Amino acid sequence: DAEITQSPRHKITETGRQVTLACHQTWNHNNMFWYRQDLGHGLRLIHYSYGVQDTNKGEVSDGYSVSRSNTEDLPLTLESAASSQTSVYFCASREGSGDTQYFGPGTRLTVL
Amino acid sequence: QQQVKQSPQSLIVQKGGISIINCAYENTAFDYFPWYQQFPGKGPALLIAIRPDVSEKKEGRFTISFNKSAKQFSLHIMDSQPGDSATYFCAASRGSARQLTFGSGTQLTVLP
Numbered sequence: 001d002a003e004i005t006q007s008p009r010h011k012i013t014e015t016g017r018q019v020t021l022a023c024h025q026t027w028n029h030n031n032m033f034w035y036r037q038d039l040g041h042g043l044r045l046i047h048y049s050y051g052v053q054d055t056n057k058g059e060v061s062d063g064y065s066v067s068r069s070n071t072e073d074l075p076l077t078l079e080s081a082a083s084s085q086t087s088v089y090f091c092a093s094r095e096g097s098g099d100t101q102y103f104g105p106g107t108r109l110t111v112l
Numbered sequence: 113q114q115q116v117k118q119s120p121q122s123l124i125v126q127k128g129g130i131s132i133i134n135c136a137y138e139n140t141a142f143d144y145f146p147w148y149q150q151f152p153g154k155g156p157a158l159l160i161a162i163r164p165d166v167s168e169k170k171e172g173r174f175t176i177s178f179n180k181s182a183k184q185f186s187l188h189i190m191d192s193q194p195g196d197s198a199t200y201f202c203a204a205s206r207g208s209a210r211q212l213t214f215g216s217g218t219q220l221t222v223l224p
Contacts, residue, residue: 031210033211033212035214040121040216041216042116042118042201042214042215042216042217043156043201043212043214044214045211045212045213048211058211090155090156092155094210099144099146099161099205099210100146100158100161101158101210101212102157103148103155103156103157104155105153105154105155106153106154106155
């Protein structure tokens with residue numbers, strides 16, 4: 001079955017380190033999204049992509065970057081991790097003409 | 113600026129009761145209003161969605177009521193069951209981009 005996966009599921013890192021979170025989907029969806037989830041804030045959009053080589057900033061993009069070299073993957077990079085980036089990160093994908101976003105299982109990131 | 117406000121933050125209901133979660137939005141350009149359900153340790157999953165051309169949509173025990181003039185919409189869970197215990201997020205999006213703006217979430221607990 002087609003699916004969306006994230007890795008790692010849990011990550012502990014130190015302040016200042018570079019961290020990359022992986023997102024892989026097998027639906028061949030053009031649209032992919034990264035969110036962070038924090039208590040009291042719901043899910044906030046970090047970056048999104050509408051296709052290969054396309055990336056766009058979301059509501060809370062400072063300190064994060066993404067790149068899209070193929071349809072299946074949208075890795076999220078924290079250039080220099082900060083304690084404020086401790087959160088649960090969700091990747092999602094959506095087919096071009098559809099409304100529904102399909103979410104991955106999430107990555108819990110702790111920055112010490 | 114939070115464009116979608118959700119209440120209550122938490123809700124406790126007895127089995128068989130009705131759970132009601134409310135959301136209000138500010139941007140009149142929003143044209144798609146989904147509700148997502150999230151179980152602990154999982155990613156959000158689409159539960160039910162509505163467009164502003166209808167005032168109500170029902171799927172099984174779940175109903176969305178939509179009030180365009182008041183810019184409000186709500187989720188009603190009839191005959192609530194312990195298996196409905198989860199966090200519920202309302203969201204809104206507009207145009208072909210379909211970027212979702214989420215509410216802050218409601219943690220529902222249904223007591224047996």
